[in-house]
Amino acid sequence: MADARRAREAGDAGEAGQAGEAGQAGEVGEAQSATAYDDPRVGPRQRAAAGFGGIHHAMDFAIRDRALLPLITLNKPGGVDCPGCAWPDPKPGEEGIVEFCENGAKAVAEETTARRCTPEFFAEHSIAELREFTDYELGRAGRLTTPMRLAPGDTHYRPISYEQAYDEIAAHLGAIKPEEAVFYTSGRTSNEAAFMYQLLARRLGTNNLPDCSNMCHESSGAALGTTIGIGKGTVTLEDIHRAGLIIIVGQNPGTNHPRMLAALEKQKAAGGRIVALNPLPEAGLKNFKNPQTIRGMLRGGTDLADEYMRIRVNGDLAFFQALSRELIRRDALDTDFLATYCTGTEAAIEHLLALSDDEVRAATGLRPEAISRVADLVQEADGVIVCWAMGLTQHKNSVPTIREIVNFLLLTGNMGKPGAGACPVRGHSNVQGDRTVGIWEKPPEHFLAALDREFGFAAPRKHGYDTVEAIRAMRDGAVRFFMAMGGNFVRATPDTAVTEAAMARVDLTVHVSTKLNGSHLHPGATSIILPTLGRTDEDRQAGRIQSVSVEDSMGMVHASTGRRTAHRGLHSEPRIVAEIGHRAFGEAYWRAMADDYRVVRRHIEATVPGFERYEERIAAPGGFALPNGPRERRFETSDGKAHLSVNELEVLQCPPGHLILQTVRSHDQYNTTIYGLDDRYRGISGGRRVVFVNPADCAELGVADGDIVDLISVAPDGERRAPSFRVVAYDTARQCAAAYFPETNVLVPLDSTAETSNTPTSKSIIIRLEPAAGQAGVASGEEYAASGAEYAASGAEQAAATAARA
Incomplete structure (x- = not known):
């Protein structure tokens, strides 16, 4: 502990694991125990987000890791899409001087760092030693440079060539049953790589395609899909700007989606109001000091939340039921909208009117007058948007909670009109795009039929494992192959000890990664790490610089082109998938897609609705919008109507002393x-x-x-x-x-x-x-x-x- 403290005092608080100059192997220094840095200091909290502090912090990371040049084009037409969150970009011509936030600068700095995690680093540190590193220290080891392999019984990873790795992986896939393979995806994977990756799994014969969405916004998709016919949000960035009222619940945009704060500031400037519901007081929901404006830097910033309600954890279902009940009592419903577009209205209203006041108070911790004040704001607003994130999606009753948000929006007619709708805010840069192009363990039949026609094989119809089911299957010995396209599976998943033990039961684990992380240290009997290009890296295939595409939280698809020269010899994610597919199955289309990503996009165009003229539209500044029926009051449900639902309220009980x-x-x-x-x-x-x-x-x-x-x-x-x-x-x-x-x-x-x-x-x-x-x-x-x-x-x-x- 004392060594860590001295290291912090010698440099900045995050550099205790750094030694020597950037770019040298083994820079995390002497291994520390997993709790060596856990000596936190507590000081004053901040009452506003961004400002001079945000600029200083962002630039500190950017300068430290030589990330200034990539930041210039970040989130701008012709540039690089941020590898961070999925908040949408402004329309071309409406961009700020810069279009990145503090956390975007950190994400780019992580990717563009000059530090290198070389074979010498792995030779110096055994798996047992690396398990004593903190997650922070592992990341500070730098970018991976060489494929590495851990053989059965080995204590150290050893270098291997890409070709040897591909051959071993393909041979392993050929020796197992399809259902014994699991293909995990991180939300940072591009549309092109994700499409090829799901094709690899389905060509093998499995829908075992768990992804990070299973742990984050799966609840949003489940609730929205059954009620309004699409598992995505229904608003655009322009809707955010013009909304009369935005209710932000279970979300901390100041840390998790900082660029959202500029959109909220614009909405406030137009006369809009904001209600925030969060168990914790969060600086970014209270005041925003926009670093690109005089007001933000010199005049105290912009106060955001007009009402900040410190709601009890898991009280959101009760809050929206009580809010809807109050509006029903006031006769403040949009009866024309309900009669024309909705079903289930009478049952929902009857259920809401029977709501218990005592249960609402116990669930929310809020007084009735607080809910009444929000009802006042709803009645005054031309349009209402509800934004949420994982504070809503990770509870036992998350799906009913989000269905209740839909009830509120439908009852008040706040769906399919300007400045109104549902806004689940994705925290991964392309998690929504990955799902759109086929990363899903429960794919729809029309997509599988399209794959059959396009590629000439019968895609499997049996549903696969989601993330939790995959861990259970590994734990039970039913999985022999696990591959992760990005991400840090062991650290992202629940029940850490169970997950680590489950990974150890797999015959071969494969990780496609830019940097070392904790998942690499809990291998199967054999483990392979395949280093890959990042979003900011120049991706040159067959002599041509390639662009990829992503989808943001609001359904806009746009291009991303890396320009930074990465470590020589790194393979891109599409190249890695293609080489495995070619060796395993032999079809010519694998390498054709890796040589030219336009070929991948033609396949997506032929199999995924909404991508017509993909190449043409992706070339336009800002990209293009995918179809979204609820924006036009079209609901692709079984009866063509939006469905109100009846959701039972169960108050989360906390026993005494807990x-x-x-x-x-x-x-x-x-x-x-x-x-x-x-x-x-x-x-x-x-x-x-x-x-x-x-x-x-x-x-x-x-x-x-x-x-x-x-x-x-x-x-x-x-x-x-x-x-x-x-x-x-x-x-x-x-x-x-x-x-x-x-x-x-x-x-x-x-x-x-x-x-x-x-x-x-x-x-x-x-x-x-x-x-x-x-x-x-x-x-x-x-x-x-x-x-x-x-x-x-x-x-x-x-x-x-x-x-x-x-």
């Missing part, structure tokens, strides 16, 4: 990638193992700010422990706590998932606190044992009752 924990990101983090060890908006620096607890809850639990505690999750199948977290007294909602993932993923049971979507319930974990080893001042585990056992028994009874009803 808290409801939600996992969150720090500001120096993007999904599982740790850019640094600070979270300046929340006042945290130099560490990540913190748990935010309301001061009144601290007093009730007998803990104090600064105590070191273990977090123990309580579930019907047993307890799980995350050790050594510093308590931070924080004004979160009562009985609600928050801590960073992936450190707390260990607390999420594999079998605790959302109804219908099967998404892990990472936002509603029942925990208790115990003193860490050698610590005092926290009530003992024995004092909570009775209530914890009672809660577990109750959970088991509920599970049995659910099974009986099914």
Whole structure:
């Protein structure tokens, strides 16, 4: 701990693992234990997002990792699409001086770093040693340069050629049953690579195509698909700008989608109002200091939320039911819209009018007058948009919650008109595009039939594994091959110990990656790492610079062209998929697609609706919009109507002596990638193992700010422990706590998932606190044992009752 502290003091807070000059092997320095940097300091929180601090922080990362030049063209026509979030770009001609946010600068810096993770680094560090590195340290090792292989019984990864790797992978695929293979996809994969990747899996004969959406917005897609006929949002960026009211729920745009703040500022300037619902006070929802305007830099910025409601975790379903009920009582519904476009209205209204006030108060923690104030704003607004992210999608009742948002929008006619609609905000740059071009374990028949016609083989019809099902199958020995196209599977998934053990049961694991991460350190019997080009890298195939395409959160498809020269010899993702496919199956189309990505786009055009004239339209500045029926009040459901639904309210119970924990990101983090060890908006620096607890809850639990505690999750199948977290007294909602993932993923049971979507319930974990080893001042585990056992028994009874009803 002292060595880490001295290292921080010698340089910036995030450089403790750096040694020597950029570009040298082994720069993470001496391996530290997994908790070596967990010595967080707590200082003042910020009341506004961006501003001078954002500029300084972004430039610090950009200069440190030589990322200034790629940032110039980021998110602009002819440039590079940010490898971060999927917030849409402005129309051509409406861009700012720069079109990247602080986290975009960090993402580009990670990719353009001069540091290199070479074979010498792997020769120096065994798998056992690397497991002692933090996730941050692993990333600071730099860009991977050479394919690496871990043989059965080996302690170190050793270099291998791409050709040897491809031959081994193809041979393995030829020796297993199709259902024994799993192909995982990260949301940073381009449309072209994703289409080829799903083709590889289906040519083998499986739909085992889990992806990061299964853990994030799967609940959104499940709810929207059955109610309005499309599993995507219905608004455009222009709708955001002109909305009379935006309700932002379960989302922290200041950290996770910072460019959204500029759009909210524009909406406020046009007279719009904003309501924010979040258990935590978030700087980015309160005030935005736009670094590209005089007001933002010198005049105090723009206040955003007109109403900021510190709602209880998982209280959103009750909130929207109570809001809709209030509008029903006021006779403030759009009856013409309901009569023309909707079904299920009478049943939904009857159910909402029977809502219990006591249950609403228990679920939300809000007073009735707060909900009444929001109803006032709804009635005053010309159009209402509801935006949400993972704060809504990772609960047991996430799908009913989002269906209830749809009810609210339909009841008020806020669907298919300017400035109104549903806006699930994707946190991966192309997770929506990947799904559009076929990354899905449950593909529609029309898509599979189109593949049959286009490629001349019979695509499998049996549904495949989603992410949770894939982990279960690996755990049970039913998977012999696992391949990840990007991402950090072990760190992104729930029940960390179970997932790590499951990976070890696989015969061959393959990771296509730009940098070293924790998943590489939990290999199957044999493991192969294939380094690849990133979004910012120049991708030259067959003598021609290639462009890829992506789809943003609002259905716009546009091109991305990297210009930076990467490490020599790296293969692109399409090339990697093509070489495996060619060796495994022999068809000429594999290498034809890798040589010219226009060939891939012609195949997408022939198989995916909405991509007509793909090449022509992708060349236009800003790209093109995919079809979206609800924007035009066309609902592609079984009866052509939008469906209101009846959703039962179940209040998430927290037993005495416990808290409801939600996992969150720090500001120096993007999904599982740790850019640094600070979270300046929340006042945290130099560490990540913190748990935010309301001061009144601290007093009730007998803990104090600064105590070191273990977090123990309580579930019907047993307890799980995350050790050594510093308590931070924080004004979160009562009985609600928050801590960073992936450190707390260990607390999420594999079998605790959302109804219908099967998404892990990472936002509603029942925990208790115990003193860490050698610590005092926290009530003992024995004092909570009775209530914890009672809660577990109750959970088991509920599970049995659910099974009986099914």
